[in-house]
Amino acid sequence: MKNILAFILIAITSLSTHAQTDNKIVIGKVDSVYSAILKEPRKVWVYLPNMKAGMQNPGQRYPVVYLLDGDGHFESVVGMIQQLSQVNGNTIVPEMIIVGIPNTDRTRDLTPTHITSDPPMMDINSSKNTGGGENFTAFMEKELMPHIDSLYPTQPYRVLIGHSFGGLTVMNIITNHTKLFNAYIAIDPSMWYDKEQFLKVTQNKLAAQKYNGTSLYVGIANTMDEGMTLEKLKKDTTVKTRHIRSIFAMDKFIKANAQNGLTYSSKYYPDDDHGSVPLISEYDGLRFLFSWYRFKFGxxxxxxxxxxxxxxxxxxxxxxxxxxxxxxxxxxxxxxxxxxxxxxxxxxxxxxxxxxxxxxxxxxxxxxxxxxxxxxxxxxxxxxxxxxxxxxxxxxxxxxxxxxxxxxQGKSTFALSAKELEKYVGAFEFENISLTATTMIKNNALWVSAPGQGDFELVPLSTDAFTIKGMPGYKIQFEMEGNKPVGLTSTQPDGTYKAHLKK
CATH class of the missing domain: 1.25.40.10 (Tetratricopeptide repeat domain)
Known part of the structure; x- marks a missing residue:
């Protein structure tokens, strides 16, 4: 295949969207909204695709991932989605906005009903503040989501991801507020909650309601003690296996009730425990939820x-x-x-x-x-x-x-002499791409060279603006301070990228 890629196109598919500001790698911003429902200010962590990293596809709007326990999972999910949607040309999942919700009172917000105790999982003291799940859901629906939609370029497609108590919240919302989100990932959810009364209620609603147009992925960790096997688990009734047994019971029930229209998949991870299972479950879950998204080029x-x-x-x-x-x-x-x-x-x-x-x-x-x-x-x-x-x-x-x-139309065009072109000579280091391009005068014209890419002649359009000869769709705009360049902006068929003069 003929290589038409100029220096500004190199490594586009491996372009990092992690913005670099003042030598810092920035993957998101902290936003906040006051919740009248919860009677407290709530911080959220927000990631936007291509944050300050090249202005690709300006005006584009994105689906939104809402991430429970955001303070624990934000960085890994941002990296994963960025990898699956951009790096190396990946389009396995769409580019998405990610809203991580850090906790203020995790037990209050991520439990659906109040309990007095549920030994040995929760004693009286740890159960005191349970049961705020409906208020937390109302906060997301009536305060957080409108806030996000008003400030960020969102599309009306939402994904909810939760682990442990967060997974419990996922199951509460999918059965009681189904259309609040389009797709759900529940990771090792605490279906044992309230002596498995919540599990029974969930099963009833999964059987009675319709879930057409809704997707759910459940990741199941290996929380069994050494020596316990899946075969032995079928007959076990000890409290030690209550957590995993409750999840398998829900999983079996969902698979037996496919008539409810829910698009469902699950996976058991024998090599991952409750703490390590989120990462692999998020990866597999996202691929399942968006299995229809990728266009495969040949x-x-x-x-x-x-x-x-x-x-x-x-x-x-x-x-x-x-x-x-x-x-x-x-x-x-x-x-x-x-x-x-x-x-x-x-x-x-x-x-x-x-x-x-x-x-x-x-x-x-x-x-x-x-x-x-x-x-x-x-x-x-x-x-x-x-x-x-x-x-x-x-x-x-x-x-x-x-x-x-x-x-x-036969009109006169802009031209610059070799002497006038000399001011544009220099080495320019691109932001977010490991690449330095060098401009030089050759044959009375301005040329640009990049390692492994060859030399390209620049044709002047106007003062400080050039195209690449023989390559439609490319433009170089030098940024000047007085009569000296300090950087350039490169516009090409795949986006816009910036470079600064190397000192």
């Missing part, structure tokens, strides 16, 4: 000239839209990159079909018209190319689109 999608990939993507995203309950389109920048890949291979019909799909899905974006005009120009359809460059320029006022229009 080599032919990049190499072959046909438009089959466009047809497949349209069909796939119809399925994804149905699962989400709202329209989901292929990411604009992803399709833009595929289109330019096809254009570089002179697969003009394929490139045009990809860009046309982007126009259909993103009619308010100037980029889609500019890209489509590039393939029309390659096909020597100058009249239509001009029309689409004009549409792009009307939306973006981009110097790049204007320069293309001027060339096609």
């Amino acid at each position: 080599i032919a999608d990049f190499m072959e000239p046909g438009t089959e990939v466009v047809t497949r993507m349209k069909q796939h995203y119809q399925t994804v839209s149905k699962e989400f309950g709202f329209k989901v389109s292929p990411p604009e920048m992803q399709i833009n990159g595929l289109g330019y890949n096809a254009l570089s291979l002179k697969q003009y019909l394929k490139a045009a079909a990809l860009f046309e799909m982007n126009i259909e899905n993103y009619p308010e974006s100037g980029n889609v018209y500019d890209s489509y005009a590039d393939v029309l120009l390659a096909q020597k359809d100058t009249a239509k190319a001009i029309v689409n460059y004009q549409k792009a320029y009307a939306i973006t006022k981009s110097e790049d689109s204007k320069q293309k229009l001027d060339r096609l």
Whole structure:
């Protein structure tokens, strides 16, 4: 395959979304909301995809994961979802906002009913503050969720993840407030609670209610003592196995009542105990919940000239839209990159079909018209190319689109002498990418070089703005202090990335 990737495209699929500010790695922010229901301020930890890390897909909205025991699981779940949705080109799960909810009174908030005691699990003292689960659910529904939806780019699709008492809360909400979330992960839930009275109530509701459109994954840890086996567990009635027996009882009941419409899966982890099981359960659970999300590319999608990939993507995203309950389109920048890949291979019909799909899905974006005009120009359809460059320029006022229009309409274009170009010479270190690009003067033109990527000529568009010769869709904007560059912003088919002058 012809390599059309300029230095700004290198390692895009391994781009870290962990923002780096003042030499610190930042994976989220602390937000807060006062709860009139709980009568206390509550802090939440919030992760947004691509926090300050390249402005990819501006305007995009995301599903939301609400994470109980947020102070214990936030970092690992953020890393996992970021890995599964972005790193190495992964699209196993969608990019998502993550809201971690740290505890203030865990026993109060994560237990569904009040109990006086439940020995040996809970004595009288530890049971005093139980039973605040419904208030906590009301806090999430009426205060936290509206707060998150008002401040962050959310989509109306929510996932709830909880472990232990958090898993107990998951089961309480899925049976009593089913539509509050679309999907649930309950990790080693404390189904023994209230001498298993909660388990009985849960089973009754799982049998009596309909759960169509709702998904649940349950992870089960090995909490048995040495020498106990699953076979022995079937006959065991000791208190030592009460926790695991109660979960298996629920698991068996759910599987026997598939008529309720619940999309369900579970897994027993023999090598993980109650403390280690969250990580692997979250991983498997997320893959189960979003098993329908990933679009699988093949080599032919990049190499072959046909438009089959466009047809497949349209069909796939119809399925994804149905699962989400709202329209989901292929990411604009992803399709833009595929289109330019096809254009570089002179697969003009394929490139045009990809860009046309982007126009259909993103009619308010100037980029889609500019890209489509590039393939029309390659096909020597100058009249239509001009029309689409004009549409792009009307939306973006981009110097790049204007320069293309001027060339096609025979107007004078911007130029810089070799002496004027000298001020742009330097080494530029990219943020969030382990890459340094060097600019130099060669043959009276400005060139850029990056290790392993080759040399590329930059063509001036206007003062401080350049394109890459022979590579439509790329733009370099130098950031200046006086007459000296301090950094640059690189816009390309897959996103926007920043670099600073290396000292």
